Amino acid sequence: MTPIRATLKVIGLTVPAASLVISGCLAPTARTSLEPPPADVLRRVADGVLVDFPQPPPFDWGEGVLMAGMMRAGTVLNEPRYVGFVRTWADHWHKEGLETILRGRPGDPIKGYCGHWGSGYPVILLYEKTRKPVYLDMVRQIAGFIMTEATRTPEGGLGHWQGSQQLWVDTLYMVVPPFAHLTRLTGERQYLDEAVRQINIYQGHNQDAGGLFWHNYDDAARKLLGALWGRGNGWVAMSYVEVLRQLPKNSPEYGKLCADYGRLMDALLACQDKESRLWHTVLDHPETYLETSASAMFLGSLVEADRLGIYHLKDRNVIPATWAALAAKVDREDRVLDVSGGTMAGTVKQYGDKERGTYTWGTGAFLLAAAALHDASTLRTEDRR
Secondary structure: OOOOOOOEOOOOOOOOHHHHOOOOOOOHHHHOOOOOOHHHHHHHHHHHHHHHOOOOOOOOHHHHHHHHHHHHHHHHOOOHHHHHHHHHHHHHHHHHOHHHHHHOOOOOOOOOOHHHOOOHHHHHHHHHHHOOHHHHHHHHHHHHHHHHOOOEOOOOOEOOOOOOOEEEOHHHHHHHHHHHHHHHHHOOHHHHHHHHHHHHHHHHHHEOOOOOEOOEEEOOOOEEEOOOEHHHHHHHHHHHHHHHHHOOOOOHHHHHHHHHHHHHHHHHHHOOOOOOOOEEOEOOOOOOOEEHHHHHHHHHHHHHHHHHOOOOOOOOOHHHHHHHHHHOOEOOOOOEOOEEOOOOOOOHHHHHHOOEEOEHHHHHHHHHHHHHHHHHHHOOHHHOO
16 A cells, blocks of 8 residues: 555654543354453553554544554443544544545645545444444545546456556455445445455456465556565455455355455465464565564454354464464554555565554554454354344
8 A cells, every 4th residue: 555644653652541532253262262362452552542643643544444443442342432532533534524635635646545445444333333424424425436436447446546547455445344334334235236346356357376466456557566465465355354244145246255265365374474373574475574464464354254154264273373473563562563664566675675663554453353353252153243
């Protein structure tokens, strides 16, 4: 994802967290012990987010993942402070106005950037929690822009920004989760249908014979760009789960999407580093560094898919071992480490040279994975969608 206004977490703040409050089933407890307990680490990291963001962060792709993670943390832990944090952010950007954000501000190097669409996901989750019509209206505004104004390839694939004929796998996550949940909460099927359509278009061009996805496909040049990028495959894995969660199992699309997702997960598990239990930033190049955000995305997707019966694990130890490795990436200041910076398609060396740090998208992915683990360990299958 292009790092347009992507915000690093603020380092060294001392604002008290309390001052920010304005206004198919995996059964880890039955099958194996999860250490450290996901709820404990989830709360630590979410509390750290409250401290590190005393002001509402941007309405952008990385922050959208962060806010989705905070919404899930607030829901599974029944913690109103986290939901209040997301609500303050959404209210701020509603007041600022989404129209200029979606179409591009004066001076923006690109217009119609898909990174702003992904924030619709936490906003639709906020609507589900609060039932405040303003949040549904915000998501409808984003969806309307995507459906009527976004640039598309001749086949209908959504471009990464205005005028782009390239299929960046990042774009899938900016569209699929908000659209799938918009259908779930409104009954308006066109959004889920569009999410399925986009996954199928991207799968047809970006997925290689082994099951993994390339970073980018240039439709005009008819060629793949970049590499088998770790976080890019994380965007795809999470998108599949959000669509399959909503599709009826007897629908014609369900079986194909399950099979495509299964190929992806088989390929991902085959290239997992067996010593660290994490994944490399370029999946098929073990000389590149181990990367936290991709590993968190894979784990969160895997937990949800296992619980929902979308994918069946052969090795039950994968989840606790990966969780232990991922939890070790949280430092004493409760920040998630070793997340790669915003990444353009390039050479393997360029991916491997990309800086690492603490970024909103990595923290959000971690929160989503930890929340999925806690949720799956405490609720029965029939209690969840």
